[in-house]
Amino acid sequence: MEPRFGWLTPDTMGLFTDMYELTMADSYLRHGMNQWATFDLFVRHLPPNRAFLLNAGLEPVVYYLLHMRFPEESLNYLREQGIFSDAFLDYLRHFRFRGHVWAMPEGTVFFPGEPVLRVTAPRIQAQILETFLLNTVNAYVTFATKAARVVIAAQGRGVADFSPRRDHGTDAAIKVARASYIAGCVATSNVVAGHLFGIPITGTMAHSYVMSFPTELDAFRAYAADYPDNAVLLIDTYDTLQGARHAIIVAKELRARGHELRGVRIDSGDLVTLSRQVRRMLDEAGFPNVRIFLSGDLDEYRIEELLNAGAAVDAFGVGTRMGTSVDAPYVGGVYKLVEDEAGLKMKLSTGKVTLPGRKQVYRFYENGRMHHDLITLADEPAPPGGVPLLQEIIRDGELVTDLPSLSHIRERAAQQLAALPDPLRLIHVPEDIHYDVRISPALHDLRQRMIQRTREIEGIG
Amino acid sequence: MEPRFGWLTPDTMGLFTDMYELTMADSYLRHGMNQWATFDLFVRHLPPNRAFLLNAGLEPVVYYLLHMRFPEESLNYLREQGIFSDAFLDYLRHFRFRGHVWAMPEGTVFFPGEPVLRVTAPRIQAQILETFLLNTVNAYVTFATKAARVVIAAQGRGVADFSPRRDHGTDAAIKVARASYIAGCVATSNVVAGHLFGIPITGTMAHSYVMSFPTELDAFRAYAADYPDNAVLLIDTYDTLQGARHAIIVAKELRARGHELRGVRIDSGDLVTLSRQVRRMLDEAGFPNVRIFLSGDLDEYRIEELLNAGAAVDAFGVGTRMGTSVDAPYVGGVYKLVEDEAGLKMKLSTGKVTLPGRKQVYRFYENGRMHHDLITLADEPAPPGGVPLLQEIIRDGELVTDLPSLSHIRERAAQQLAALPDPLRLIHVPEDIHYDVRISPALHDLRQRMIQRTREIEGIG
Numbered sequence: 001m002e003p004r005f006g007w008l009t010p011d012t013m014g015l016f017t018d019m020y021e022l023t024m025a026d027s028y029l030r031h032g033m034n035q036w037a038t039f040d041l042f043v044r045h046l047p048p049n050r051a052f053l054l055n056a057g058l059e060p061v062v063y064y065l066l067h068m069r070f071p072e073e074s075l076n077y078l079r080e081q082g083i084f085s086d087a088f089l090d091y092l093r094h095f096r097f098r099g100h101v102w103a104m105p106e107g108t109v110f111f112p113g114e115p116v117l118r119v120t121a122p123r124i125q126a127q128i129l130e131t132f133l134l135n136t137v138n139a140y141v142t143f144a145t146k147a148a149r150v151v152i153a154a155q156g157r158g159v160a161d162f163s164p165r166r167d168h169g170t171d172a173a174i175k176v177a178r179a180s181y182i183a184g185c186v187a188t189s190n191v192v193a194g195h196l197f198g199i200p201i202t203g204t205m206a207h208s209y210v211m212s213f214p215t216e217l218d219a220f221r222a223y224a225a226d227y228p229d230n231a232v233l234l235i236d237t238y239d240t241l242q243g244a245r246h247a248i249i250v251a252k253e254l255r256a257r258g259h260e261l262r263g264v265r266i267d268s269g270d271l272v273t274l275s276r277q278v279r280r281m282l283d284e285a286g287f288p289n290v291r292i293f294l295s296g297d298l299d300e301y302r303i304e305e306l307l308n309a310g311a312a313v314d315a316f317g318v319g320t321r322m323g324t325s326v327d328a329p330y331v332g333g334v335y336k337l338v339e340d341e342a343g344l345k346m347k348l349s350t351g352k353v354t355l356p357g358r359k360q361v362y363r364f365y366e367n368g369r370m371h372h373d374l375i376t377l378a379d380e381p382a383p384p385g386g387v388p389l390l391q392e393i394i395r396d397g398e399l400v401t402d403l404p405s406l407s408h409i410r411e412r413a414a415q416q417l418a419a420l421p422d423p424l425r426l427i428h429v430p431e432d433i434h435y436d437v438r439i440s441p442a443l444h445d446l447r448q449r450m451i452q453r454t455r456e457i458e459g460i461g
Numbered sequence: 462m463e464p465r466f467g468w469l470t471p472d473t474m475g476l477f478t479d480m481y482e483l484t485m486a487d488s489y490l491r492h493g494m495n496q497w498a499t500f501d502l503f504v505r506h507l508p509p510n511r512a513f514l515l516n517a518g519l520e521p522v523v524y525y526l527l528h529m530r531f532p533e534e535s536l537n538y539l540r541e542q543g544i545f546s547d548a549f550l551d552y553l554r555h556f557r558f559r560g561h562v563w564a565m566p567e568g569t570v571f572f573p574g575e576p577v578l579r580v581t582a583p584r585i586q587a588q589i590l591e592t593f594l595l596n597t598v599n600a601y602v603t604f605a606t607k608a609a610r611v612v613i614a615a616q617g618r619g620v621a622d623f624s625p626r627r628d629h630g631t632d633a634a635i636k637v638a639r640a641s642y643i644a645g646c647v648a649t650s651n652v653v654a655g656h657l658f659g660i661p662i663t664g665t666m667a668h669s670y671v672m673s674f675p676t677e678l679d680a681f682r683a684y685a686a687d688y689p690d691n692a693v694l695l696i697d698t699y700d701t702l703q704g705a706r707h708a709i710i711v712a713k714e715l716r717a718r719g720h721e722l723r724g725v726r727i728d729s730g731d732l733v734t735l736s737r738q739v740r741r742m743l744d745e746a747g748f749p750n751v752r753i754f755l756s757g758d759l760d761e762y763r764i765e766e767l768l769n770a771g772a773a774v775d776a777f778g779v780g781t782r783m784g785t786s787v788d789a790p791y792v793g794g795v796y797k798l799v800e801d802e803a804g805l806k807m808k809l810s811t812g813k814v815t816l817p818g819r820k821q822v823y824r825f826y827e828n829g830r831m832h833h834d835l836i837t838l839a840d841e842p843a844p845p846g847g848v849p850l851l852q853e854i855i856r857d858g859e860l861v862t863d864l865p866s867l868s869h870i871r872e873r874a875a876q877q878l879a880a881l882p883d884p885l886r887l888i889h890v891p892e893d894i895h896y897d898v899r900i901s902p903a904l905h906d907l908r909q910r911m912i913q914r915t916r917e918i919e920g921i922g
Contacts, residue, residue: 015653016631018623020664022652027687033673077656083688123673130667134626135634142629162479165595166791168603170477171632173596191483192476195538203481206591208798211806212494212584216919226488227544238919324790330627330781337669345672458677458699 013068014095015077017131022078025124026088036099037123037340038358040115041133043141047328051424051433054148054413055108055116056179057140058393059403064132065097065394091124099125101394104361105404107182107412108389109420111437114361114375116141116333118390123340130335138333139172140179146300146325147180148417150318153300153427155307158315160202161188162295163323176323181406182413189317197406204232204265204293204317216243220250228259232293235264235278244278248285263291265317271296272309279312293317299326304427346450355443356450362386370419372436377443474529475556476538478592483539486585487549497560498584498801499819501576502594504602508789512885512894515609515874516569516577517640518601519854520864525593526558526855552585560586562855565822566865568643568873569850570881572898575822575836577602577794579851584801591796599794600633601640607761607786608641609878611779614761614888616768619776621663622649623756624784637784642867643874650778658867665693665726665754665778677704681711689720693754696725696739705739709746724752726778732757733770740773754778760787765888807911816904817911823847831880833897838904 028034043053070078070092078084078092099121110116117137119126151159161180167173170192177193187202188194194201205223213219216238224231233250235243244264251261264282266274271294282290294306295317303316320326336354337345344356358378364371364386374386382388393401404412417425423433439447489495504514531539531553539545539553560582571577578598580587612620622641628634631653638654648663649655655662666684674680677699685692694711696704705725712722725743727735732755743751755767756778764777781787797815798806805817819839825832825847835847843849854862865873878886884894900908 012653015656016625016634017652018625018650018664019652019655019662020650020666020670023664023688024666024670027670027684028673030687031683037673039669074656078652081662083691127667127669131625132631135628135631138627139630139633164477164479164592165796166599166793167596168600168629168785168790169632169636170593170596171630172600173477175630189479189481191478191480191539192473194480195476195535201480201542203479203484205481205485206588208500208588209481209485209488211798212489212498212801214803214918222492223488226491227484230544238915242919320791320793324629326790329629329785329787329790332627332781335626337672340673342675454699457675458703 010067010069011071011074013064013132014070014092015074016135017128021128021130023083025127026084028124028127029088029091030085034122034124035341036120037126038118038120038338039126039130039335040338040354040359041117041119041137041333041335042115043112043331043333045112045332047331049327049429050145050149051426051429052109052111052145052420052435053141053331054144054183054417055104055110055141056106056144056182056409057137057175058103058106058117060136061103061117061133062101062393062399062403064136065101065129066397066399068095068097068132070095095125096397097121097125097129097394098397099394100392100396102390103393104389105391105409105412107409107416109370109416110361110389111373111435113355113437114373115359115390118358120358134333134335138331139175141331141333142325142329143176143179143323144183144413145331146322146328147176147183147185148413149300149427150303150322151184152417152425153303153307154316157313158186159184160315160317161185161190161322162317162319164190166320167323173323178406180322182410184410184414184417199406205234207234207237210234210237217246217249220246221253224250224254224259224261228254228257230262232263232265232291233261234267236266236268240266240269240274241277241281244281247290248281248287251285251287251290261287261290263293263314265293265295267296271306272311275312276310291315295319297321300427344446344450346447346454355439356446357443359443361389363389365419368419369421370435372438374438374440375443376440377446380440380442471528471530472532472535474525474593475531475553476535477596478589482589482591484544486588487545489585489588490549490552491546495583495585496802497581498587499579499581499799500587500591500796501799501815501820502578502580502598502794502796503576504573504792504794506573506793508792510788510890511606511610512887512890513570513572513606513881513896514602514792515605515644515878516565516571516602517567517605517643517870518598518636519564519567519578521597522564522578522594523562523854523860523864525597526562526590527858527860529556529558529593531556556586557858558582558586558590558855559858560855561853561857563851564854565850566852566870566873568870568877570831570877571822571850572834572896574816574898575834576820576851579819581819595794595796599792600636602792602794603786603790604637604640604784605644605874606792607783607789608637608644608646609874610761610888611764611783612645613878613886614764614768615777618774619647620645621776621778622646622651622783623778623780625651627781628784634784639867641783643871645871645875645878660867666695668695668698671695671698678707678710681707682714685711685715685722689715689718691723693724693726693752694722695728697727697729697735701727701730701735702738702742705742708751709742709748712743712746712748712751722748722751724754724775726754726756728757732767733772736773737771752776756780758782761888805907805911807908807915816900817907818904820904822850824850826880829880830882831896833899835899835901836904837901838907841901841903
């Protein structure tokens with residue numbers, strides 16, 4: 001079942017790029033400008049309602065870098081456009097990534113301005129990668145960050161990804177399943193993601209199941225007979241309290257046969273009141289261990305409200321609003337030239353100034369919590385006590401590190417999220433809360449000199 | 462380069478489903494409940510800021526229905542879960558869709574409550590399809606509706622999809638390219654989508670290109686030399702007005718060699734003021750036909766503002782905010798049982814009441830504009846003057862109609878959008894604007910009887 005990432009095959013990955021990457025690349029080739037260049041992938045600003053970002057998507061990026069190709073069919077399509085040089089098409093025919101990649105591991109918390117991935121490669125190679133890298137990392141970080149907030153809001157209760165029917169396509173659904181598992185979700189309803197990544201798969205029943213039997217009680221009895229140890233009954237199809245009474249009847253019948261009902265799910269109505277009523281009914285009937293699952297338009301804000309209001313809930317099924325990251329459906333990750341053979345580079349466009357040069361990011365902890373980060377030039381000596389976040393992943397086109405397993409990535413994410421300063425874990429982030437990201441004196445001075453020099457060269461005020 | 466849709470192969474499509482579809486299906490099999498049933502796919506409510514929805518996604522749904530399978534690898538994975546019956550796994554081994562599908566063609570405007578797709582099939586088949594159908598249609602309708610609004614806002618100026626780097630994965634990017642082309646965009650930057658669907662591909666240059674040359678003017682000269690008839694120069698890397706002066710120098714040099722500069726692009730800063738200044742500079746220099754492209758965090762709201770404020774612009778590159786449908790990143794499409802062998806079905810959950818039975822939707826026009834829609838039972842006689850929107854697509858698992866070409870779908874969408882009542886074409890939709898969707902008296906009476914009967918059967922007040 002390879003490839004596992006994005007459903008692209010090595011033969012179709014090459015063309016997953018913006019047109020201008022190819023026209024620029026051809027131009028570089030014509031002008032003899034295929035020397036090495038370095039690009040940083042970073043996020044400029046936090047999305048609304050976010051105090052941190054959670055990195056994910058490196059493994060599919062590595063797969064792409066090691067495997068992307070331009071087969072003849074792709075070259076024929078490009079030739080039909082009538083604008084590419086034969087030399088460039090021949091270059092693509094033999095394309096193989098030969099560059100270096102440094103990156104933060106998946107499951108690392110990061111902040112705006114910090115490079116999460118750095119590519120040093122012949123300029124054409126580094127350029128053509130841009131679209132796929134941004135597409136993958138932007139989507140993964142969006143999903144992982146959103147899911148981390150949902151997991152934090154759930155305060156230890158299990159969160160399952162129920163989003164496939166509303167995600168932006170099949171690839172998005174698979175990325176959401178993997179990203180949300182990294183962020184701490186316990187399972188997904190997405191069967192193919194379970195198969196691809198070994199994520200636990202879960203599910204209950206739909207309203208249509210209940211409606212397919214003559215009565216709700218018939219439906220509950222049938223399901224309990226088929227899944228005596230795994231039955232979670234959906235009790236809100238007609239009337240939730242009536243549904244709870246039917247569930248209790250079935251729980252008693254199951255117990256008489258040596259099984260225990262696993263749970264009930266409520267998907268609509270006043271979840272606080274209903275869950276408390278259902279909890280009391282179950283407890284009074286002798287079923288304190290039957291779990292209550294809540295679902296239906298949930299996200300971190302709603303979960304926080306439910307828990308603050310005293311909802312009786314053991315686990316959440318979270319779909320649409322997590323899978324589309326509805327309150328912040330993108331992070332503005334960019335991929336910018338920071339250095340090439342001619343020297344350091346930076347962009348001055350209004351509001352879009354970049355940090356020049358190859359860089360490293362160090363994290364400083366105090367009492368087990370993140371205290372501040374420091375961005376330095378890559379060749380500065382490591383500051384005492386700082387943990388470097390960027391690791392060498394690919395050298396000369398070859399993988400030079402073992403990529404961690406999904407469970408290791410998930411564990412790293414859990415540690416990182418637990419080390420966040422408390423204010424950054426708030427669901428409603430106060431305006432004045434910012435993590436302290438510092439720039440080394442050497443990098444700061446360099447940036448100032450660069451701004452001055454670029455203005456002089458370009459003859460700008 | 463098949464399959465073209467969602468990057469899933471027939472062998473992996475089957476498992477793209479929510480876990481509960483499979484546990485319910487197994488239960489249906491065990492209980493001898495695989496008789497025919499009918500499900501409607503519809504949207505309950507308009508997303509915020511939307512007055513209409515644009516249908517898309519049928520072609521990939523048809524591809525899925527005709528090709529989805531469960532190969533041995535998938536069955537082995539399911540067997541490992543330890544909960545499925547051997548009979549069910551054997552059923553999946555021979556799975557082939559044998560049902561009927563009626564649907565609105567792609568490019569049709571539709572409204573909440575109207576079925577856009579209806580599946581009648583053995584219950585297990587109809588059930589297992591749910592996740593893929595919803596994932597595909599929800600994503601496509603989200604993208605097509607958003608893009609239609611952007612195209613309307615542009616008032617005839619070209620809109621190009623520049624979204625791949627921010628879409629939710631590769632499949633999303635490809636769906637955005639196809640959906641936005643259906644909705645009236647003129648091109649995409651997404652090369653693989655161009656290859657897959659024949660959509661025109663387009664692009665200009667990136668800031669990194671400009672920064673890769675010693676000076677901006679060097680970069681412009683190089684690009685113009687390589688693409689003398691297609692050069693669109695990005696002029697805001699350092700200073701937009703300085704960039705415009707450099708572009709004019711290159712435009713003159715091109716003209717001296719018998720070519721014309723195609724355009725300039727501005728991607729940051731005060732787009733209204735800058736575009737007007739640049740337009741005047743170009744005009745005064747003798748280049749009234751050099752086009753001005755604007756980009757940078759655009760959407761329908763921003764485009765409307767720019768045009769109202771008098772921006773000088775010939776075309777827009779629209780990326781992130783269109784591709785993620787940022788103000789409404791999902792439509793709440795659902796797939797509900799409406800009829801089975803035991804009779805008509807409807808759901809009473811709070812706020813989620815459905816319309817029972819197999820239905821048809823008729824559209825009535827007045828003076829070439831949509832006047833109202835009428836939802837009827839499928840077997841009611843066609844009302845005079847009503848245009849039926851649901852068409853038979855698949856009968857007994859076989860395609861019974863020629864699917865329209867992408868250009869035909871795009872033409873249909875253009876006609877439908879042009880026929881919208883003017884208030885529905887507003888970018889800021891007033892609260893009290895609603896298209897008139899009526900329910901036939903027969904359907905209305907049936908629903909009332911069903912509510913009463915269901916309440917009696919379930920013993921609800």
